[in-house]
Each structure stands twice: as structure tokens, then as C-alpha cells.
Amino acid sequence: MPSAGSSRRSELAATGGVGLIVIERITPQTALVFKDVRMRALLDSPTAFSSTYAKESQLPDEEWMKRSVRWTSDGSVGFLAFDGDRGCGMVFSFAEEQDSHRAQVVSMWVASEVRQGGVGRRLIEAVMEWARSREMLEVKLMVTSVNRGAIAFYERMGFKMTGKTAVYPNDPAILEYEMVRALL
Numbered sequence: 001m002p003s004a005g006s007s008r009r010s011e012l013a014a015t016g017g018v019g020l021i022v023i024e025r026i027t028p029q030t031a032l033v034f035k036d037v038r039m040r041a042l043l044d045s046p047t048a049f050s051s052t053y054a055k056e057s058q059l060p061d062e063e064w065m066k067r068s069v070r071w072t073s074d075g076s077v078g079f080l081a082f083d084g085d086r087g088c089g090m091v092f093s094f095a096e097e098q099d100s101h102r103a104q105v106v107s108m109w110v111a112s113e114v115r116q117g118g119v120g121r122r123l124i125e126a127v128m129e130w131a132r133s134r135e136m137l138e139v140k141l142m143v144t145s146v147n148r149g150a151i152a153f154y155e156r157m158g159f160k161m162t163g164k165t166a167v168y169p170n171d172p173a174i175l176e177y178e179m180v181r182a183l184l
Helices: 006-014 028-044 061-070 119-133 148-156
Strands: 022-025 076-083 086-095 102-110 138-144 160-167 175-182
Touching: 022 119, 028 061, 028 076, 028 086, 028 102, 076 119, 086 119, 102 119, 119 138, 138 148, 148 175
Parallel strands: 102 138
Antiparallel strands: 022 076, 076 086, 086 102, 138 175, 160 175
């Protein structure tokens, strides 16, 4: 199902290049793009997520529509990166229930063909802009200990390790590290 911005994305794609990546909020109109990006992410980077491809690939399209609506509520947001009409990245965030001044980042992923091109930075910046607009004071995330590239990326984006860890739910041999960045 094309989104309202798909013709603009098509025009941008015609000129080619990673520099023309468009970041858009997820909507019910982009729910199936969200599904495609999520499935590719789960296959590409399984230890970056608490869910699995085997589980989520069984979900019907109606569930993806419901998820897209949930990610557009007042307390949460989801962003997709587009290279033309193809989704090439995603990130989601929500206000923590225990501390409404803190945003939690989840499900960050960028397709390998556009990594190192600024897409991840733009996705995180979109989350930070959303959090600032809600007067949040910091952004927090969890990253697996085996995902060294993501850890380095988050450090370049200003995130710091807090010292808190948790066991990764899909493999007890892997730890998750908490990282946080203040929004000033």
C-alpha cells in the first residue's frame, strides 16, 4: 500500500544515491513496508532484537496494521527510512511508564547496503527530536554485547554506558548493556 509520500520518494530515487534517504513516521499506510523492514532486520541481525523471525513472520497483515497504529500513539513513535520506495531502516521509541521524561529506543536497524551513510544517525536524530518535543530529558536503549558495531555507533551519537546489564532473552550467554543520552 503506497503512502502519501511514495511519489516523492520515487522522484528522489530516480536521481539515485544514499544521500536521498527520506525519514518518515510509520503510519497505517506504511504498515506493510514496516513489516518488510522488520522481517529483513530479524533475518539480518537476529541478536539485535528480543523477538525472532520465526515468531513474527507468522503474524498476519492485520497485526502489522495494528502495530502501525500503536506506534503512532501520543506516547510512542516509529520511523522508517526509505531509499526510494524501499524501506531501508527503522527505529521506534516510547515514553517510559515509570519515568515520562525518559524515552526508550527499541528496534533500531539499518539495511547493510546503506549503513555508514548517515541513515542510522538520521533515525536516532528523529527519535531525539520527538523526545525533545515532549520535554523528555533523556533517551535510553539496550544493546547486546555481541553487537559491537551498534555499541560504537551509539557512542558516536553521544550515548554512554550506564553500567546496568540484563541477560538477552533469546540467549543467556549474551548480555544487554543499557546506554543513555541526555537531551540538552
